[in-house]
Amino acid sequence: MRALISVSDKTGIVEFAKELVSLGIEIISTGGTYSKLKSEGIPAIEISELTGFPECLDGRVKTLHPIVHAGLLAMRSKPEHMKQLSDLNIETIDMVVVNLYPFKATILKDGVTRDEAVENIDIGGPTMLRSAAKNYQDVAVVVDPRDYETVLNELKSEKQVSLDTKFYLMQKVFMHTSNYDTMIADYLKKERNDHELPETLTMTFEKVQDMRYGENPHQKAAFYREIGKKVGSIADAVQLNGKELSFNNINDTNGALELLKEFTEPTVVACKHGNPCGVGSDDNIVVAWDKAFDADKVSIYGGIVTVNREVTLELAEKMKSVFLEVLVAPSYQKEALELLQTKKNLRVLELRDIEVPQDKNAYDLKKVNGGLIVQTIDSELMNEEDLKVVTDRTPSEKEMEDMRFAWRVVKFVKSNGIALAKDKQTVGIGPGQVNRVWSTKQSIEHAAELIDENATKGAVLASDAFFPFDDCVEAAHQAGITAIIQPGGSIRDEDSIKKCNEYGIAMVFTGMRHFKH
Structure with a gap:
């Protein structure tokens, strides 16, 4: 058996290689890995000795050679494949141990340049991994140091790596290379300052932890984080x-x-x-x-x-x-x-950087059966120049302060959402009802129940979307609310404005809604 080893992450590689040699497996290696193995007294054949072609272009080309890939891709069960190898004087390679240039570590460094990032895009590594993984029936391909022990145990006990383990390792390779390519594509998109939603969407995340269960005990769950400085x-x-x-x-x-x-x-x-x-x-x-x-x-x-x-x-x-x-x-x-x-x-x-906002171009994702709906996050609050007082009475400075406070809150209340506030304190919140007047009444009732019956007197009301009818204004008046902030835009806006004028309530339109479904 022969194993080709070329790793960026050298965790455990010396011990693993020593065990392979003790099992009679010949090692082929490249670059820094070859130097590391030789310095540890582990016999290895340098890749250029195998191919008869020197590494060149600062190491950019070393494993991209037919002797390597024919040795990986030849199907041992096909006599014609084996005859071609014999005719070409090429030997099979039975194991590939490869992990890739540290692209992630590179792009996470402070002050990294585009040239430095691009130089850390691995070419030969993914190519070898894909060749070996495609021929998984005959080649064991190891991309994760955590799998060294499993491979060694099977080699020691069975003299070979089982087909089931090879299939598992194959799956792991394509997950690894997919993650790697997605990191590169994502970096390039950000480097180009490209804010468009792409024609095809590929994303990658790294598992932080498994969880005991999801929303309910019968659901499996895990937490993944985006790659990058979040x-x-x-x-x-x-x-x-x-x-x-x-x-x-x-x-x-x-x-x-x-x-x-x-x-x-x-x-x-x-x-x-x-x-x-x-x-x-x-x-x-x-x-x-x-x-x-x-x-x-x-x-x-x-x-x-x-x-x-x-x-x-x-x-x-x-x-x-x-x-x-x-x-x-x-x-x-x-x-x-x-x-x-x-x-x-x-x-x-x-969370030391608790005040840092999300990137305005970050994605908000919702999985639906059979697909995914994607939007940029709701990063806006309101445009001050778009604020429009639509009633006869202009709100006081204090009312405006409380309305700005309530507007921040209602942006994060599930629709239909209502937030009542007074003195920079929420006094009632009505989330997620199927009509807006129910949310309004709920917020008022909760204020009376949870604080006191006068909690809404002199309070302001924020609504995440427009009023379809004037019934919300009526409910607000009965509760003693003195000012309302809402997006406006209903075909029946005039009904609500008229009702506000009747009761002396000040109303401000923002021109921006904040549905949160």
């Missing part, structure tokens, strides 16, 4: 305490983080099942917590909390009394973290 995302967070994150934890925390990124002032966001349940802003982060907590003391139980300022001991003492699933902040005072770590089930995450 600062400010949950994939970049460091867990400091608690059990591993579940599927629902990650999904809900992501939603809470994206809402938090809309705020620059000290803000606390509490979420439950993907919807905000309490949001508070203030000059003091502890007061911001009080606002978020007081907004809905019931739903925050077992919820997700994100904070855009350091968690102090004073804040941690307040949080400790509440059962939370996940807490995310940019930093923690030492004493605060020690206190929170006494709650063994609380997942405490540190």
